Amino acid sequence: MPAPPPALPLPTVSAGGLLRACHPLPAAAVTLFAAGLAAAAGRGPAGTALTAGAVAAGQLSVGWCNDRVDLRRDRDTGRRDKPLATGEVPAAAVTAAAFAALAVCVPLSLAAGPAAGAAHLTGVAAAWAYNLRLKGTAASWLPYALAFGLLPAFVTLGLPGSPWPPPWLTGAAALLGAGAHFANVLPDLADDLATGVRGLPQRLGARTSAALAALLVLGSAALLVLGPPGPVTPYGWTLLALTGLLLLGTAGAPGRIPFLGVMAAAAGDVLLILARSAT
Structure with missing residues (x-):
């Protein structure tokens, strides 16, 4: 009976590379901005933490999606600062991370209430639309305006009475x-x-x-x-x-x-x- 073929080594995933592929500085900046808005609006510690968690998950999903979509272009231009382009992180790992973060973002956003959750998820959807299609069109500015414009609404719609900003x-x-x-x-x-x-x-x-x-x-x-x-x-x-x-x-x-x-x-x-x- 022939010996079984040797098992192929599983691809390794660098935690540092995966972190750098999510655009950590913009993700952290937007998350802190949202947390500051929530605290200033009186959402309290729990509401502020929930807001920060939902926004962080959304930003992670957007950042990983962006690097995954830009993989070919980053390789063509020799981007050594991009872990995907250098092969430090497998493309499949970034794809999985993007969808996992998006899956976490949905319940965290809706936990603030249906109106608040809808506002935030609309902004996240706009950012994904930018990555997947609108980045290369004359409407490239629109997802940014929509996502940022809805961020205060995500905060205020989670307050009692669901007021709009x-x-x-x-x-x-x-x-x-x-x-x-x-x-x-x-x-x-x-x-x-x-x-x-x-x-x-x-x-x-x-x-x-x-x-x-x-x-x-x-x-x-x-x-x-x-x-x-x-x-x-x-x-x-x-x-x-x-x-x-x-x-x-x-x-x-x-x-x-x-x-x-x-x-x-x-x-x-x-x-x-x-x-x-x-x-």
Whole structure:
């Protein structure tokens, strides 16, 4: 009787590589933003933890989905910072992780209530649609605007009475999301064009996209300062002026400076959103 063939070794999965493939910094930033919103809105420790867990699961699913979809393009452009492209993590493991995180995201989102859960899952679905199709179209900005715009609704709809957030807060978050999209593309714009990605920033070019990113983030700050009822405080006018000066001073600069300027202004908008939510 012939001996059985030797068992094939199982593919190993690097935990560090799997973590890096989920886009950990943006995932952590959005999760902390959502947790801050929940705490500021009075969701309490349990509600804040639930919000953070649902958003973290959604962000993990989106990040892993993004790297899996971009695998061929990342290999073509020689991305050594991508664990999938270097072979450190098997594609099947990232696919499984993305769907597992999505499966966890659904019940965690719905645990906040049907309206809140529907708002968050719509945003997660928009992010998946970006990865799978819309990234290479002129509507590439739309999933970002929709997902960010719905994040305050996920928080407030989980409160007693399920109130919607004020329109100025929803608008500010949506503008911030769209601005983040234009800014986020800037460092990789040349690689995107080389591999056939034709989203709106790639169609408009680096200079126009940097200017649009700055205008969108400035518009977000303006809504946060001017939108709430009551007179604008000197602090609000000063913050708006400083945001404008920061964006104006970095918009035409070379290299990654426009990207960093928009990101710094966006961070200021996030803090302002949290402050407005608390009041």
